[in-house]
Amino acid sequence: MSLDLVRVAEQLPLLLAQLDTERATRGARLRAALARLTQEAARPERWAQRLADCRCRWPLALPLHEDAARGYAAPPPPEAYSVLAVDGSHIDVDRHAPARCFVLNLGWAAIHYGCDLPPELDSAAEVQPSSQPLTEQDSEDASHEDTIRGETLALLRSVRELHQLAQLAAALPGGHPRAALLDGNLGLWNVTQAPISRRLRERLIYDSGGLLPALNTLRDLAGAGLLVTAAYTSAPGTADVVHSLRVAACPLPEVVCTRCPGLSAPPRPCDVVGLTADADLFTELLAPGERSAVFLTRSRAFLRSDTAAAAPWYEQEGHAVAFFYLRLPEELARVEMPVWQAGRPEHVALLHTLLLDQCAKGPGYPIALQEAHEQAVITTVDRRSFAALLDREVRPSPGPGGTAKSRSKATRRI
Numbered sequence: 211m212s213l214d215l216v217r218v219a220e221q222l223p224l225l226l227a228q229l230d231t232e233r234a235t236r237g238a239r240l241r242a243a244l245a246r247l248t249q250e251a252a253r254p255e256r257w258a259q260r261l262a263d264c265r266c267r268w269p270l271a272l273p274l275h276e277d278a279a280r281g282y283a284a285p286p287p288p289e290a291y292s293v294l295a296v297d298g299s300h301i302d303v304d305r306h307a308p309a310r311c312f313v314l315n316l317g318w319a320a321i322h323y324g325c326d327l328p329p330e331l332d333s334a335a336e337v338q339p340s341s342q343p344l345t346e347q348d349s350e351d352a353s354h355e356d357t358i359r360g361e362t363l364a365l366l367r368s369v370r371e372l373h374q375l376a377q378l379a380a381a382l383p384g385g386h387p388r389a390a391l392l393d394g395n396l397g398l399w400n401v402t403q404a405p406i407s408r409r410l411r412e413r414l415i416y417d418s419g420g421l422l423p424a425l426n427t428l429r430d431l432a433g434a435g436l437l438v439t440a441a442y443t444s445a446p447g448t449a450d451v452v453h454s455l456r457v458a459a460c461p462l463p464e465v466v467c468t469r470c471p472g473l474s475a476p477p478r479p480c481d482v483v484g485l486t487a488d489a490d491l492f493t494e495l496l497a498p499g500e501r502s503a504v505f506l507t508r509s510r511a512f513l514r515s516d517t518a519a520a521a522p523w524y525e526q527e528g529h530a531v532a533f534f535y536l537r538l539p540e541e542l543a544r545v546e547m548p549v550w551q552a553g554r555p556e557h558v559a560l561l562h563t564l565l566l567d568q569c570a571k572g573p574g575y576p577i578a579l580q581e582a583h584e585q586a587v588i589t590t591v592d593r594r595s596f597a598a599l600l601d602r603e604v605r606p607s608p609g610p611g612g613t614a615k616s617r618s619k620a621t622r623r624i
Contacts, residue, residue: 251279264465271450271505281500290324295578317585368397376424446544456480496537
């Protein structure tokens with residue numbers, strides 16, 4: 211046994227004592243945050259201006275057009291609707307394998323209610339070969355290149371998921387409301403801020419299979435009929451609204467976090483409302499089945515001058531990200547959507563009621579997303595089988611395959 215559970219257990223009393231202390235602190239901060247939210251919701255213009263002028267690294271959130279200090283009930287679900295969900299999984303590049311390659315597996319589920327259309331459950335796998343396709347060279351720096359593996363491969367997968375969602379949404383039958391869902395977030399911020407070369411970033415955003423064409427397709431479909439698009443995160447750890455309350459609570463006339471008095475004499479003044487995540491706030495504020503107000507994300511970089519940074523590409527193209535929190539009986543979920551949908555109250559209401567109906571049909575989680583996950587998942591057995599297949603087909607001669615390190619891990623010597 212590599213983990214000494216006896217020694218771990220000996221340290222648990224200290225952990226439990228710390229949790230008790232944090233629980234008491236959390237209660238006081240929660241009350242202060244709820245009071246501050248009520249106060250700022252009553253003067254949204256002042257709050258918005260303070261957030262626009264602040265200089266901080268935190269991602270922020272602005273209420274779009276609703277009272278941020280209350281919850282909103284869902285209308286009854288329509289008698290007939292269709293829901294499409296896409297999810298993905300991958301096998302990363304393994305340098306110990308006889309050939310360097312990755313596998314992407316995209317799964318989807320299209321389920322129809324109140325009509326005679328059969329459900330569609332399917333997946334598509336892609337093997338990316340080794341050599342040149344795994345390396346992307348920068349267009350401005352000859353020494354800068356990206357290898358498609360690890361976090362970069364995860365970015366590529368998220369882009370493929372959104373592209374697949376748009377392609378399949380275009381094929382959904384009309385005549386009744388439709389929803390197109392992703393698991394997690396929309397991925398726009400991830401690609402924009404990832405430490406990758408400019409050429410790869412532009413490829414992921416602007417190419418025919420990139421983010422921008424997919425978003426444009428979904429926007430066109432929404433304009434032509436009642437289609438709602440969203441990304442669903444179960445039990446989110448984001449704190450955009452809490453960060454915005456921190457900015458509101460700052461005693462400085464101009465919020466510049468490098469001048470915070472808490473840097474030399476902790477705690478920071480804004481810690482009075484400093485909850486760990488928005489989930490703490492909205493679990494208290496919302497009743498089961500209710501959603502929060504719709505918020506517009508404001509992902510800000512730290513500004514070293516008074517010149518505002520250029521807006522990210524998705525805001526320039528009209529695809530800024532908005533979100534609301536959805537209270538379910540057992541958890542809180544974050545629901546992201548493009549701003550062009552968030553500005554349509556009937557679309558927000560439809561998305562709200564369809565998600566509640568989907569969660570009721572599933573185990574507290576949208577059933578279409580669960581089915582898409584089942585189509586996309588690559589199990590441990592699948593991974594081992596692929597490794598064995600690769601070893602058998604690629605290895606030029608009989609004998610032990612893989613590197614010495616990989617073989618040593620498979621055999622116990624002592």
